[in-house]
Amino acid sequence: MQIYPAIDLRGGKCVRLRQGDYSQETIFGDDPAAVARHWAAAGATYLHLVDLDGAREGRPVNGDSVRRIVAAARVRCQLGGGLREGGHLETALSWGVTRVILGTRALQDPEWCVSMCRRFPGKVALGIDASQRSVGSDTATGVLLGRLRDELQAAIVEIRRLAHGLRPPVLDRIGLVPAIREYAGALASRSARSDGSDDGTTIVLEVPTVLPKLPASVDVAAYRIICEALTNVTRHASARSCAVRLWIDDDLHIEVVDDGIGIDAPSLTDGGVGLSSMRERAAELGGECLVEADREGGTRVFATLPLPKEVV
Secondary structure, three states: OOOEEEEEEEEOOOEEOOOOOOEEEEEEEEHHHOOOOOOOHHOOOOEEEEEHHHHHOOOOOOHHHHHHHHHOOOEEEEEEOOOOHHHHHHHHHHHOOEEEEEEEHOOOOHHHHHHHHHHHOOOEEEEEHHHHHHOOOOHHHHHHHHHHHHHHHHHHHHHHHHHHHHOOOOHHHHHOOOOOOEEEEEHHHHOOOOOOOOOOEEEEEOOOOOOOOHHHHHHHOOOHHHHHHHHHHHHOOOOOOEEEEEEEEOEEEEEEEEOOOOOHHHHHHHHOHHHHHHHHHHHOOOOOEEEEEEOOOEEEEEEEEEEOOOOO
């Protein structure tokens, strides 16, 4: 399997839309070329680019960003979004991408899709979802495509499981507390709107200046729990502020409290990958992680991680 890191482009920035909603946008970087270099340096050999403006307008839009990404990353790139005419494909390929991805137009006009494959041999691909819808989910081909999609999703879950146990390099580079500050600062800046209409989420840290040397497993668990909690706050809570507290007595205690919209009972019980991950990390060390609705509104995450006696 080959993993293609995705870079979604809107207005020349790297973004993520929540459930495809253009009004719920998180900006991850103002410099797509720098993001592309990051992925290439991490070992990516192919990048998946999505022109969100193009998908909305039905024509290629983010040409400057795509060209800069191709030049900076120096790895192969594929592009999707708004490619609905032969001239659009020609334009996208002229930007330097190796391959284009078709969706809407291919679904609406299969013969056109075939003609584009002949016109640009080896340079056109079709998204799995669009392929399945075009042939029908009940046909033999549709069933095969559905199985392929399910297998890919299962592979993604397995990759996440493997990544779960990896130690973030930032902990060895600068230590737990500076790493938390760095992550919180990056999230806070991403949650703000570039036009100044929304300052995003203010994250306040109440953490010791220096911590005793912690076991590597505790270091990783604490960092991952805090990062996951903060990510949930900035993505889902619509919070204006969030406080992160870290302290040690006989154990290491973590508290993340926000003033957002709160969390409903089913989510507390079932949760998603993020909530389950936080609980599992604490449980692996003999601790616990509680996620609850805060008395004053918002959500409270409280984790306790046991420490060896020699640490405290």
